Amino acid sequence: MSPETSPATLAEQLARAGHLAPAWTDTFARVDRARFLPDRVWIRAEDGADGYRPVDRAADPARWHALAYEDRALVTHVEDGESDGGTRARVPTSSASMPRVVARMLDALAVADGVSVLEIGTGTGYNAALLAERLGDRQVVSVEVDPRIVDAARANLKSTGYAPTVVTGDGRLGSPAHAPYDRTIATCALHTVPYALVEQTAPGGVVVLPWGTGLYNGVLLRLTRAGDSTASGPVIGDSAFMWNRGETPHRDVMATVRARSQPPAATTTSLDPRSVFGDEDATFTAGVLVPDCRYSVGHGPDGEFTLWLADHATGSWTSVDFVPDGRTSYGLRQHGPRAIWDEVEAAYAWWREAGSPVRTRYGLTVTPAGQHLWLDEPGSPARAPRLPGPV
Template identity: 45%
Template sequence: MIDRVEEAGPSGLASALMKKGALTSDWLPAFHAVPRHLFLPDAIWPGRAGMNRQTDRVLRSEEPEVWWSAVYRDAPITTQWDDGAHTGPGKGKVPSSSNSMPTMVFSMLDALNVGTGHKVLEIGTGTGWNAALLSHRVGAENVVTVEVDEASARDARGRLKAAGFEPLTVVGDGADGYAEGAPYDRVIATCSIGSVPRQWVAQTKPGGLIVAPWGPTYGGEAVARLAVAEDGTATGWFLGSSAFMRLRAQRTERKHVRAYLKGRKWPADGRQSMTSVSPDSVGDWPVMFAIGVQVPDAFPWAETYDDGSYTLWLRDTAVTSWATVDFVPRRKEFEVYQSGPRDLWDEVVAAYLWWDEQGRPGFERFGLTVDGDGERAWLDRPDNPVPVVAEP
């Protein structure tokens, strides 16, 4: 039974990906030469298409058909929790490594526009599947892949070798790239970033491309495709929504609300007001992205209740300011409390209204430039930077 499932699995997934337009004909040989199942461990936590919600652990040794079905579904698969501290059963606190959703894998590879002879730097080896696909395309001798987690790197190296590929697998901080192998024609990240590491730009040849998921602290994330110029700058468009685990060097520690209340009960010293902008209006991925590039170093969290109401908490990373907005179904005004030097809800509302005035743009109208002055998001053209509502 399992053999028949295994025979049909890759073909069925390939057909689905091609219908979506994610898998193009030029990547089809790599897809078939590098089966996904060769790059997944015995223990996996299957996800759902378009979502980051994992199901409980599945062991191939105990449930081979369930495992196989998950592998050849167009959905992400978590392979590590809490930097390896949790192995199951059940789920850990924070997913820390995965095998990405196939649609996203092949969409990003297509955006990379990689060809024969190109030298490629991959940030985030993970399970090794993406590195194997690249190795099949350009030759393993032209692929360098960097992984911060020693155990993941070791396991991926073993899977790659077993599949017939031996790219250079480096254990190190992906934020540093790998200068010894530079310059590269292409750089691709399989983890998200909130700021493009300058080493990636410096290690990319003029005319080369960087493809990486980029997202602000607030939330919202999209794949950026940046072209590196002769002067060492990089600029380009966002291609579409994404949701990746953060580069470990750029993770942020988010303090509990009690750290903001300083031992007092909510609403503590919060300043009370009312708002006609619903918290529901600012919760979708594209608007979160637009808010995030305008409101630096702040993030949301929703405390939900059984009756359908919830409290939207806003906090800054400096642990100086917080705000709450109480959502109640069918109401047109919502109670707000704000505390600290930043009026975080006012900042979010200003950012939301700007986004609304621009015609509620999706990711495809935004771009990013990295240069000597830092990096900045822009709308429609590079000389039209997205405004920053307030400096942190």
């Protein structure tokens, strides 16, 4: 290991950039990220092609080691890694998160000596090792749904001298056998916060998790468990993660479109699609108010594009055509029981009337009956979006 590629160097780089709190600097310097990575990792294709390209430790050890200590996410498991002769994949299923994101989430947990932590999503085991290094093995329980990933994580942890409790199971159920926990952290994106995670967190405890919608993945929530069996807290920033496998949105937007052979009649809309999907705060709000949808963009020449939105469950879809010629109306087609673009227009109007709030003005409250998104203050329905049901 060269001085340029070491856990101490990674910790120093993160701290210098302001991504690593002093309380975690020594921990990051002592836990070697490289020892938690598989011999093959996948990175975004750098040749303009779609998908991910592999980097193999045996074939290119210098590149592999450099990646291990870079502040970037690395895909560790893919669904289709044998396509194109094993040289490209399009569907990642597990990853080693970007170190700055790991650092930020751990800092948000506000741990102290003696606290216990439940982690949802063991992944490579690196995050569990950081927690175990800081708090001790006995204080950390980690749950992972994929038995193959569990086996690899346990081996990684054992080889590096850590022994937190690693449980194979559905993370949405937590690990009641070891509850209650002072802190709970999830390393996969959720849209519905499982109440079991709140229930297994002690009153006064903290829950940190990525939260998103089909249109925006995602934001980072920091919830505090109250004594009345609820948890509530604000959005504290962005944090895109792979979805919890039970909530992964249907990926192929165009499959829903192709299911109808004849397109519906064309109309127009006065809402510029860039106003909604070119502003992250507007997109976040649309994702909340227009649930169960995904979007895709097809680019044409000279700045032209078509925005597609689809709800796979109902077969509903919409398309909006943008042409950069100064026009103030845009070609619109809608199909299915949901008029999706009408919902987008209503969501955008609400967002503008509310003062175009930024994402960090929102928060979430989780109760045994469900969850409720709010704006600025919990329990203020007059200031909250009118949702079609519990989010």
